[in-house]
Amino acid sequence: MAKVHVTTSVNNQPQEFLCEPQESLLNCLRDEINLTGTKEGCATGDCGACSVLVDGRLVCSCLMLGVEAEGKEVTTIEGIAEPDGLHVIQQKFLEHAALQCGICTPGFIVAAKALLDKHKDPDEETIRYWLAGNLCRCTGYDKIIRAVQDAAKELAA
């Protein structure tokens, strides 16, 4: 089968890649352009480990085709940090010990970014519902929620 040429933008850089027409965006990111920070936990849209932003919207990259990224702007975990250091959310995850094994962490940070881009002052329930698409088996969520609360506070300050 002929591969398809895709022209897109990843983490604010123009990006081209070749992929199979049926290949997920997740596999394109990981295998075609070596951005392995985005993880696969299920490939069925149930775990959120593959979360990325596409034109600012939170999506499961395992449920989107690579060819659908044509002309779009994709942000992955590798694009979250600022040029001068970690993003506040990343820093707060570290300070609050909001990760144990860390496999879910990229997805949670991307999802938390999507949340905080939209809601400046989310309450606990809003945070829990926004992050309900991301599974973490290690932390019991407590420290993740606190990290996001603290990040929201700091971003608002």
Added chain:
Amino acid sequence: MAEAVDLKAIGTRPIRPDGIEKVTGRANFGADLNLPGMLHGKILRSPHAHARIKSIDVSRALALDGVISAVSGKDFPEKSGNDLGVNIIARDKVLYDGHAVAAVAATSAFVAEQALALIDVEYEVLEPVLSIDQALSDNAPLVNENNHTNGDTSKPASNVAAYQIMSRGDVEKGFAEADVIIEGEYRVPTAHQGYIEPHACTAAMNEDGRGTIWCSTQGQFDVRSNTAAVLDKAVSSIRVIPSEIGGGFGGKTTIYLEPVALHMSELTGRPVKMVMSREEVFRATGPTSATLCRAKVGAKKDGTITAATAWLAYEAGAFPGAPIGPGCMSVLAPYDLDNFKIEGNDVLVNKPKVCAYRAPGAPQSMHAMECAIDELARELDMDPIDLRMKNCSDEGTVAPYGPTFPPIGLKACLEATKAHPNYQKAKPENGGRGIAVGFWFNIGMQSSAEVRIAENGGVTIMEGSPDIGGSRASMCLMASETLGIPYEQINAHVGDTEGTGYCNTTGGSRTTFATGMAVIQACEDIIAQCKQRAALTWDLDVDQVDWEDGQAVPKPGVNADVSPLSLADIARSAGRTGGPLLGRASLNAQGAGASFSVNWTDVKVDKETGRIDVKAFTAIQDAGKAIHPAYVEGQMQGGAVQGLGWALNEEYIYNDDGIMENAGFLDYRIPVASDMPMIDTQIVEVPNPSHPYGVRGVGETPIVAPLAATSNAVRDALGFRIYDLPLSPPRVLEAIDEQENA
């Protein structure tokens, strides 16, 4: 024991050394490695729970463009036809839905997937054994015709692989003395560890017969020895490089893909990568045992327990090895009893071979007993804490499994519960509160560590225990404390099988205890060397030198006009005093201290839908000494939510043919953020006298008590008991209906 010493580093909450890589996506996990020329391997799995394999033909698969290799059980060494080898790839029979039957390696994962459909397998389908009741019934089909209980061939073959018993005193006499007797039968379903990272590995075999495996594992040394055994190779011919590990909880203490990948690499001369799908993880990797447990407990009116018995049956899956030992050890560990009898049965069924899951065996057996104790408290009209306080194990109690407890923290946890503001708070209106005790004995075993000092005094720890929850931070903290230098000056690495000394697998909550002890001893080795170097520099005797706050100083009273030498000073001039500083230690750690917990849950039950809402959860646990309290809390919170998930929702669902019907995260639903409240924690510290800083393992205990705590809370809310888990909406609704129609 350093209890009188002022601790500077231990007990603080610094950022973990591997943190930045994990929040930026740079950390490499099992599936993140790609090598030039690499092939992709996939496994064909059995669609039957029990069948004889009549023939396997891979020729059509091999003919597909891009397929380089296709193998089945007969291509593996005869010698590896033991349980481990047969679980990795079936020989003459398939024993569960998902059992590996054949494998292919192809130039892409797509092609490999397509090739699976071209493998022709002919099966003769057999009747499966799907439950403990069925397995134990007369005339049950046999999972393994050659299985005799405890290997006793004088008895007929059966589905019971092993039976064990622990007892003390005279239970009949004990029950005769009781004023109240509580009896019940409890079922806990199969649950999966549910790590978010599926199993993954890449293997490359060289022409000289030396192979390398990169994989996600809790124990690189076990991957090495197990893979060598399955492929009939020398242990030292295989190097295993552990990646970062995306969760394990016991489930990554064995191997599935590694020998298949290495074998296909040997056949093709190219690296082979294999990654499981989530469905494969559910169908074919070790979940934990479903159980049937009978608990009976008798007590006098004043609450003194006079006797207790537990009859436990654990599903092993298709091969022996359910955690009946730990299940039996744990079930009555919290109680100081004169009369008890505990029996355990390891039962074969046509389901995947079980694997360790956090405190393996304990949550199920203690669910039964802690529910029985709760009923006893109700019957006696006693506070459940007071009842436990009256009967609890303490220092000097002879544990049901033999040894006498050294100082343990059960009483301290019970006292802390009574004093806790959450416990004093009223339970939710129309809701319930349930309490339970948790326990894990903890293990030590073998560990090695090296401490290497750079020219500027920077410290590198090299050890061999894969870090699943922040253990490198704990190693750095213990090194910082021992050496007396800042945490920031220290880094810790998990080495591969050639890069570091032998360590047993990360599990049983041994890492911070045992590998930590090796790190401490390796640091002490460095201190001894530094004193020697300083003595040499100062022209003093080595016993005239002390190590204080990270520097060598002359002992008080020694007349020497010298300035202290820091680790950096000594490292800088190490070439002149005997060469680089390299500390090492290897040990078989003894005296892992048991860790007890008390948990309570507040719930509300929606009687219309049967849904249980967890309003609050509090966990109190003895950590001995919390090295990095945030990660101790994290273990407690994570274990609590796993336990809540198991109590409320998680279960393997099989159809009548033994095919798993919910092999995905959509239908096997683990808790999500919006299901859970904050998990409040309180760490109790009763130091373990066998560890230099008092550490007890903490990772296992947290999953134990939530099962019974939740059952007891629902019992409290409903006014009657549901004996089986999970307390999922359909089961709760059915129970409410039954109760109302009764």
